[in-house]
Amino acid sequence: MEYNDSDFLETADEATLNLIARTRKLTREYYFSDYRDTKERERILHELLGHIGNNVTIDTPFHCDHGDNIFIGDNVIIGMNCTFVDNKRITIGENVLIASNVQIYTSSHPVLPQERLVTDWKERNTTFFRTYAQSVEIKNNVWIGGGSIILPGVTIGENSVIGAGSVVNREIPANCVAVGSPCKVIKILE
Numbered sequence: 001m002e003y004n005d006s007d008f009l010e011t012a013d014e015a016t017l018n019l020i021a022r023t024r025k026l027t028r029e030y031y032f033s034d035y036r037d038t039k040e041r042e043r044i045l046h047e048l049l050g051h052i053g054n055n056v057t058i059d060t061p062f063h064c065d066h067g068d069n070i071f072i073g074d075n076v077i078i079g080m081n082c083t084f085v086d087n088k089r090i091t092i093g094e095n096v097l098i099a100s101n102v103q104i105y106t107s108s109h110p111v112l113p114q115e116r117l118v119t120d121w122k123e124r125n126t127t128f129f130r131t132y133a134q135s136v137e138i139k140n141n142v143w144i145g146g147g148s149i150i151l152p153g154v155t156i157g158e159n160s161v162i163g164a165g166s167v168v169n170r171e172i173p174a175n176c177v178a179v180g181s182p183c184k185v186i187k188i189l190e
Contacts, residue, residue, distance in 0.1 A: 007132040009087060009107070012125075023048065023067045031060045053094065058082075069106070078102075079146070087133035088152075096138055099146035099164065106152050107133040139174065148183075159189060 010016060026048040033041050045052050048067040053074035061081055064070060069086035073093045079100035084090055087107040092098070109129055110116040121128040134153035138144070142156050145164030156162065156172045163179030163186075172178045177187040 003110075003132045003134065007134055008130055009133050010126065011087070011107075011131050012127045019066055019068070023064060026067065027062060027064065030058075030062065035060075050089075059100070073140070087131070089135040091135070091137045093138060093140035093142065093158070095141045097143040098138075099144060099148075101147045102144050102150070103148075104136055104150040106136055107131050108152050161189075 026044055030041060030044045030048070033044060035041075045056070045058065048064075049070045049072065050068045051071040053072055053076065055074055056072055056076045058078040059080040062078065063083040064086050065084075066086045069089050070084055071089065071091045073096070075095045076092055076098070077096075078098045079102070081101050082098060083103045085103075085105045085107055090104055090106060109131055116129050118124070118126065118128055118130060132152070136150055136152065137155045138150075139156060139158040141159045142161070144150070144156070144162045145166065147164055148162050148166045148168065150156070151167070151169045154168050154171060156168065157174030157176070159175045160172050161177045162168060162172065162183060163177065165181070166179050166183040167181040168178070168183040170182070172183065173185065175189040176185045177189065178185045
């Protein structure tokens with residue numbers, strides 16, 4: 001994974017911790033809301049997310065870190081037990097199907113311990129590790145199969161299908177079927 005110094009973020013400052021607490025409160029309200037009370041569920045999602053289009057269904061449980069970094073277009077279904085770690089922007093286009101147990105991560109940590117670990121973390125009143133974040137974009141008409149994992153910095157092109165259980169660690173072009181760990185294109189769609 002390639003990242004720049006500008007990709008690193010603070011995860012333990014007061015503003016971030018307050019935002020995460022707000023998000024946990026709203027996702028808990030959403031989880032315990034009456035599934036048939038679409039007005040109340042819609043109100044919660046509008047408060048939670050950066051943008052939500054028309055005809056969007058997000059099943060519960062749904063987990064996210066910030067909420068306000070998630071932007072969803074029209075005609076989107078997100079299955080149950082999805083987790084979006086949205087330290088940076090997650091953009092989901094229109095007519096997108098996201099199956100259950102999909103995980104979208106915008107953040108991770110450097111592989112090398114000397115880049116990952118912070119030696120003066122107590123003095124700096126921070127965490128003992130460094131976190132970087134990169135945006136994820138899912139273009140229009142995409143279908144992501146159950147249990148897939150989308151890693152930081154990934155873009156999935158229009159009309160593409162990600163097979164169930166895939167680990168997507170690089171850009172996926174438009175108009176294809178891609179599967180596996182790591183996810184690879186196996187078919188071009190006509």
